[in-house]
Amino acid sequence: MGTEQTPTTVPTVSAGAVQWTVERIRTLWNLVTDRPVSLYAASVLRIGYGLLYLIFLLREFPHRHEIWGPSSPWTSALAQQLFDQTGWNSFLTLSDSRAYFELCYAMALVTSALFMLGWRTRVMSVLFAVVVVSFHARAIFMTDGGDNLILLMAVYLVLTACGRRWSLDARRGRVGAARAGGMPAPMRSLSSQQLRDARITLTTVVHNCGIFVIAAQVCFLYGSTGLYKVQGATWGNGTALHYALNLELFQPWPALSHLVDQYPIAITAACYLTVLLQVAFPFVLFGRLKYPVLALLLCMHIGIAVLMGLPLFSGAMIVADAVFLPDRFYRFLGRLWRRTTQRIGAGSADASRGPESAHVPAQPGPVLTTTPSSATQ
Numbered sequence: 122m123g124t125e126q127t128p129t130t131v132p133t134v135s136a137g138a139v140q141w142t143v144e145r146i147r148t149l150w151n152l153v154t155d156r157p158v159s160l161y162a163a164s165v166l167r168i169g170y171g172l173l174y175l176i177f178l179l180r181e182f183p184h185r186h187e188i189w190g191p192s193s194p195w196t197s198a199l200a201q202q203l204f205d206q207t208g209w210n211s212f213l214t215l216s217d218s219r220a221y222f223e224l225c226y227a228m229a230l231v232t233s234a235l236f237m238l239g240w241r242t243r244v245m246s247v248l249f250a251v252v253v254v255s256f257h258a259r260a261i262f263m264t265d266g267g268d269n270l271i272l273l274m275a276v277y278l279v280l281t282a283c284g285r286r287w288s289l290d291a292r293r294g295r296v297g298a299a300r301a302g303g304m305p306a307p308m309r310s311l312s313s314q315q316l317r318d319a320r321i322t323l324t325t326v327v328h329n330c331g332i333f334v335i336a337a338q339v340c341f342l343y344g345s346t347g348l349y350k351v352q353g354a355t356w357g358n359g360t361a362l363h364y365a366l367n368l369e370l371f372q373p374w375p376a377l378s379h380l381v382d383q384y385p386i387a388i389t390a391a392c393y394l395t396v397l398l399q400v401a402f403p404f405v406l407f408g409r410l411k412y413p414v415l416a417l418l419l420c421m422h423i424g425i426a427v428l429m430g431l432p433l434f435s436g437a438m439i440v441a442d443a444v445f446l447p448d449r450f451y452r453f454l455g456r457l458w459r460r461t462t463q464r465i466g467a468g469s470a471d472a473s474r475g476p477e478s479a480h481v482p483a484q485p486g487p488v489l490t491t492t493p494s495s496a497t498q
Contacts, residue, residue, distance in 0.1 A: 157328045160285045161451035162444045164239070166335070167246075167283035169440030170274055171237025173267075174253060177433055178230055189213055189259045190222045200259055209258035212251070229256065239288020246283065250275040267434030270441065273338060280331030282324060286451075332444065339441045340403040347399030356396055359389030365429065373430035381428060395421060406445060415442055 152158070178185075186192040190213075197214040204210055213225055229252045236242070236249040253275040257268055284290040355361040363385070365371060366378045382388070398417055405411045419439060426435035 153326055153329050154322055155325070157282055157285070157325050159332045159444060159448060160282065161287070161448045162446060163278070163281045163283040163328070163332060164286040164288060165443045165451065166274060166281075166440060167239060167242070167278060168237050168287065169443065170271055170278070170437070171233050171249065173433065173436050173440065174249075174271060174275075175230065175233040175237060178226070178233065178256075182226075185226055186219075186222070188263060189226075189256060191217050191219055193260065195260060195262065203261070204258070209254075209261070211255040211258040213255055213259045225255075228252070239284040239290050242284025242288060242290050246275075246279045246281075250279050265431065265434055267431065267437040270342075270434070270437040274335065274437070274441065277331050277335050277338070280327050280334070282328045287455075335441070335444050336406075339444065340406070342441075343399045343402040347396050347402070350396050351400070356392055359392040361392050362388045371429040371431070373427075378428060411445060415445065418442060 181188060187194075197217055200211065200214050204214075213222065215221070232245060232248045232252050236245040239245075253272050257264060257272050350356040350361070353361065355364060363382060366382045366388075369375075372378045394417070398414055398421070402414060402418070405414050419442070422435040422438050426432040
């Protein structure tokens with residue numbers, strides 16, 4: 122008896138599905154290569170993190186020797202032993218000289234300020250990342266979540282064109298373009314034009330990938346934090362914030378913490394709302410629901426900064442959330458700022474002229490009178 126072989130059917134993909142996939146790939150490719158996205162958001166991240174780290178270094182200026190310098194209990198030799206195991210590195214461990222440390226600290230302050238202002242941003246972004254990595258690695262056991270996030274963002278911002286907006290570089294470019302407005306563009310050879318186009322495309326691709334990585338990092342941070350909180354019993358029964366408010370380590374104002382702790386229903390609602398916002402955050406980014414979610418997260422981070430005494434962490438998270446706001450929002454803020462400054466300038470100019478010169482009555486012109494005899498002549 123022979124065995125009958127049943128014909129096997131190979132699943133076929135419809136032409137419509139193939140065309141839809143090709144169109145989606147082409148759209149994604151155009152999104153990555155056509156133009157740089159979120160230039161204003163990248164500039165906000167540059168300004169925010171540069172300012173935060175500058176304030177951080179200025180705040181710790183009286184204690185700099187005990188944290189990173191020669192007087193630190195975590196000596197350069199111990200740090201070097203840890204570097205051999207972890208792969209970190211820091212230019213602060215190259216010498217134990219006090220003068221060398223003071224020079225490095227001054228360089229870190231200047232680098233943070235210039236990076237925030239956007240002066241030679243390409244170079245300053247690399248130097249700022251080196252500064253943040255070096256200071257973080259030198260005192261790695263004295264860091265918190267804010268330091269870790271600033272470290273990641275400093276590295277990611279090297280990839281972005283974060284100096285194209287709201288920077289000294291952008292101002293210099295506008296001034297140069299205004300001066301050369303009437304001059305014809307120089308002729309380029311075909312090879313030089315192709316190299317220029319390739320450089321622009323490469324810069325655009327790297328910038329867009331850097332922005333996407335920053336957005337993915339923030340989404341992963343919120344999502345993983347929310348999922349970890351779901352597994353905790355204190356977050357499940359709504360008592361996590363009660364215990365956090367009663368920790369002496371996180372009580373900058375004990376009276377305020379005890380006052381807030383007297384409202385258990387509000388604390389329980391805040392616990393559940395925090396978990397809901399963090400878990401749902403990656404799923405609301407492609408609609409208008411993200412705006413109220415970002416506003417609630419802003420309120421949450423302000424509460425963390427005030428009640429728990431973690432301003433660096435809260436500031437780092439608030440700046441990171443700015444990457445999800447579109448450029449039209451920042452352009453609106455820019456127009457609103459210019460309009461406000463113009464009104465203030467006009468008001469101060471009117472006030473400087475004084476009340477007498479502000480309203481000058483109209484002066485009558487010369488009156489020509491004619492007599493009947495002259496009119497008939």
